[in-house]
Structure formats: C-alpha cells, structure tokens
Amino acid sequence: MTSPEQPLRILAHTSAVPRIRRELSRRSLLGLAAVGGAGVLSACGGGGSGSGASNPTAVPTGAPPSQVATGGPLEGSISMYSWGDYDAPEVLEAFTKDKGPKITTDSFGSNEELISKLVAGKGTGGYDIVVPTGAFIPQMVQNGLLAPINKELITNLQHMDPQFLGQAWDPENNYSICKAWGTTGFVYDKTKITRELKTWSDFADAATKEASGKVSVLDDPAEITGIYYWANGIDWNTTDSAQIDAAEKFVVETLAPHVAAFDSYPGGQAIPQGTHWLMQVWNGDARIGIQNSKDPERWQWVLGSPTTELWMDNWAIAAGAPHPEAAHAFIDYVLTPENQLANVDYIGYHTGAKDIEDAAKKAGLDMLDMVFFTPEQIATMKTGEVNDAQQRTVDIWNKAKAAAGA
Structure with a gap:
C-alpha cells in the first residue's frame, strides 16, 4: 500500500498520428x-x-442489498x-x-x-x-x-x-x-520566454515579468494557491493561518494582476493557438496541446518543482x-x-495498469517522458486533502479572479 507521500505519476499518450479531440475535461x-x-x-x-x-472500511449503514452485485x-x-x-x-x-x-x-x-x-x-x-x-x-x-x-x-x-x-x-x-493518475506543471512559449524555467518560483517570476498579461492558471482554488505552497516548500494541505495569509497575499496581490485567464484546459485551444505564453496545466492536457500545436518545439513542459500535486x-x-x-x-x-x-x-x-509503460512503448506512443515519471519525480508529488482550509482557499480563488479581472 502506498502512502500519500509515496504516490505515483501520471500520464499521457498519443498515437502515431495525434488525435484531435474535445477538450479533456477531466476535472476541476x-x-x-x-x-x-x-x-x-x-x-x-x-x-x-x-x-x-x-480509513473508510465499514459498509455504509442502511445500504440497500441491491447495491452489492452477486455475479x-x-x-x-x-x-x-x-x-x-x-x-x-x-x-x-x-x-x-x-x-x-x-x-x-x-x-x-x-x-x-x-x-x-x-x-x-x-x-x-x-x-x-x-x-x-x-x-x-x-x-x-x-x-x-x-x-x-x-x-x-x-x-x-x-x-x-x-x-x-x-x-x-x-x-x-x-x-x-x-x-x-495525474499531476500539475506548466508550459511556456520558448520564443517569448527565452530563459529556462525550472521551478514554481521561476513560473511566478516570469508571470510578473516577461509573461505578464499572457499568463493562465488552472481554474481551481487549490491549484492557484498550490503555486505559492509548492514554490516555498510548504505542505499544500496546510491549515496554518499564517501560511494561508501569505499564500493569499502572493496570489491576490503579486500573481493575479498578471493573469489573463483561469483556464483548466489550455491544451484544447490556448497551447495550439499560442494564446498565452505561460500556462499552469495538468500533464495530460499539456501533452495534448503540444501534440496539436503546429510548432510543438515552441513549447516547453515543466513538471512543477520542488514539489507539486498528485x-x-x-x-x-x-x-x-x-x-x-x-x-x-x-x-x-x-x-x-x-x-x-x-x-x-x-x-x-x-491508468495504473501493470506493465503499461512497456505496452505504451511497444505501441509507439510518443512523449512518454510526460507519461511515465522517475521515482525521483514521483517523490516530489503529494496528494491533496479536503480539510478545514478549504473555504479560505476558495475565498482566495475568488479574490484572485477579482484582482485579475479575468
């Protein structure tokens, strides 16, 4: 059994001919x-x-017998x-x-x-x-x-x-x-941002400088506050009010004024169309966007570091x-x-299947570095929690949208 600190990875795929499809509306x-x-x-x-x-192991009380299959x-x-x-x-x-x-x-x-x-x-x-x-x-x-x-x-x-x-x-x-399984990182347009970005701190810095006004973040409260926590080595499940206050100050006052869009699926249009230059994105959606771009070499995918979500x-x-x-x-x-x-x-x-990486390689799927991650990368990913900080996180998200005018 794996622990939340010992999670997995992610991934994406593609066939020899990239599949054009509807936006991958996997989640918020x-x-x-x-x-x-x-x-x-x-x-x-x-x-x-x-x-x-x-540890949910007990059968819910009052459950009707019909809900359990018998074969x-x-x-x-x-x-x-x-x-x-x-x-x-x-x-x-x-x-x-x-x-x-x-x-x-x-x-x-x-x-x-x-x-x-x-x-x-x-x-x-x-x-x-x-x-x-x-x-x-x-x-x-x-x-x-x-x-x-x-x-x-x-x-x-x-x-x-x-x-x-x-x-x-x-x-x-x-x-x-x-x-x-999935994780979060970002992509940037190398023709517009010529320096190498490697970390969430780099993301934040570029967002306030050369990418200002051309930045998108995921339309999800936990993701936008996560940028601050991940960049600063703070547990993104924190309930510490001082840490949450600091995250709010960063998100609302420092980051939001430079954000042009809250977009959970930039792989659908923003990446292929080059609408924005710096985009927070889930790995699978990033892969789709890069595959569907007329100039895939223009884009650089970065797995968020030093830590990110799983x-x-x-x-x-x-x-x-x-x-x-x-x-x-x-x-x-x-x-x-x-x-x-x-x-x-x-x-x-x-999908968590046995030997799926070998099967994907044999099937000729490309960009597998965005599909199968190393143990070292996996160790940087942590699952989220539903806890007492959720309402504050949502409040920060709403304030960020107001500050961005997006």
Whole structure:
C-alpha cells in the first residue's frame, strides 16, 4: 500500500498520428469541490477533515442489498457519471458488443457537482458508476454515497500495478479502484520566454515579468494557491493561518494582476493557438496541446518543482446503483490490459495498469517522458486533502479572479 507521500505519476499518450479531440475535461479537482462538496457532506451527516489518512472500511449503514452485485445476470444498461470525455469510445462500444448492457454517460466538472447530484438523488441519482477523486472517497463512504465493490467479480484487478492500489483513502479497495493518475506543471512559449524555467518560483517570476498579461492558471482554488505552497516548500494541505495569509497575499496581490485567464484546459485551444505564453496545466492536457500545436518545439513542459500535486480518479459504484451486476462487469472489463492501453491512448493519463509503460512503448506512443515519471519525480508529488482550509482557499480563488479581472 502506498502512502500519500509515496504516490505515483501520471500520464499521457498519443498515437502515431495525434488525435484531435474535445477538450479533456477531466476535472476541476479539489478546489471547486470544496466550494460545495465539503459543505454538502457536512450537511448530510459527515464530519472530519476528510484527509487522505481516513480509513473508510465499514459498509455504509442502511445500504440497500441491491447495491452489492452477486455475479448474477447482467442488467440491460449502465449509467455512468464521470469527468467529460474520459473513456475511449471504442472501449465503451466494445463492452456493449461483447457483454450486452448499453452505456449512458453523463459528465460533471468537479467533485462538488458529483457529490451534490448524489446527495440530491439520495445516494445514486440514478447512476451506477461514478468517478470521484481519491481525497473525497472517505466522506462519500461515511455519508452512504458509495456502494462496496464485490472484488470477487473484479478478476481483472490482477492486471493492476499494486502500487496504484491500497491508497490511504481506501486501503482495501473496498469502494474504489484506480482509474487514472495525474499531476500539475506548466508550459511556456520558448520564443517569448527565452530563459529556462525550472521551478514554481521561476513560473511566478516570469508571470510578473516577461509573461505578464499572457499568463493562465488552472481554474481551481487549490491549484492557484498550490503555486505559492509548492514554490516555498510548504505542505499544500496546510491549515496554518499564517501560511494561508501569505499564500493569499502572493496570489491576490503579486500573481493575479498578471493573469489573463483561469483556464483548466489550455491544451484544447490556448497551447495550439499560442494564446498565452505561460500556462499552469495538468500533464495530460499539456501533452495534448503540444501534440496539436503546429510548432510543438515552441513549447516547453515543466513538471512543477520542488514539489507539486498528485491526484487519482477512481472507479466507484453509487450507493443504490440500479444496475450493480452490469456496473461490476464494466469495471472488470476496462481493467484488461488491452482496454487499459486504449484508455491511456485516449485520455492521456496513466491508468495504473501493470506493465503499461512497456505496452505504451511497444505501441509507439510518443512523449512518454510526460507519461511515465522517475521515482525521483514521483517523490516530489503529494496528494491533496479536503480539510478545514478549504473555504479560505476558495475565498482566495475568488479574490484572485477579482484582482485579475479575468
């Protein structure tokens, strides 16, 4: 089992001919979820900070028996609620062709939106499969929003790399299985910024100088405050008021006046079109943007240092899922090596499968340095938490937007 300080990496991919696709709307991660997610969970009975150290192992009380699959006949359909454009279409189509159930997909833009929908639907909201980020799983379990997974029906779990299993938020994988990992860094236009940028401090310095007015940051509270914490070697899960005050001063007074956009997916347009010169970005989206640029050599990707984040999205089943047998069958299906590779190829993030790096190399995927990271790089990444600082973080985000006028 890996600890939050011992996480994984990330990644992205591509085929020989770069795939042009819709923006990779994978998430708005911790920050936006904090806007309403933590409050929603508290309102429905949850407590605590929800840090990755939580240990959700008990079955939620009052859970209907239908939510646990037994290996019986598959129902005729599945409803999945996930981040947008987050599954290879060919995998979804193949599942229906091979197994029968038709898949209906709906997308959310943040964990907050996911949680709110499930709470409003008193657990399921009509969905079978959901894809929450790891830090939110303990509270979701405690509040009866997730059903336990019958791992006897997930035989293809054997194809997962053990280091991607047994995370602190669900040590026994009773409620979740890794879908994808990612991290945060930045890209810059080397024709406009001619010096080498290596760290978050370099990012901040360039943002206030040669890139001023041509800077974008992720549209996520935790990400923008993270720049300050990561640059200064501060735990980005801090609840220390003095450290948070310092982060606010930096973000609102120093950085924000130079920011032109809050853009969570610059890989969709900003990088290919050269709209901005310096962009905070998730690694998979950065890779897509560079691949789709007419002049890829113009762009330099930098993994944020000295530290940065690591996030993991997870396959999970909604409490009271109307089609639990089909939901289990689908999760088992996507964990086969061939389907894992297809999803790495499509979404651009590491899926946690065994030997996926070798498979990606054999398949001819390029830019793998943005897909598979070294142990030294992985050691610099840390998962986020949902804690008592969330509201302050959101307040800083709102003040930054006002200061930027973006």
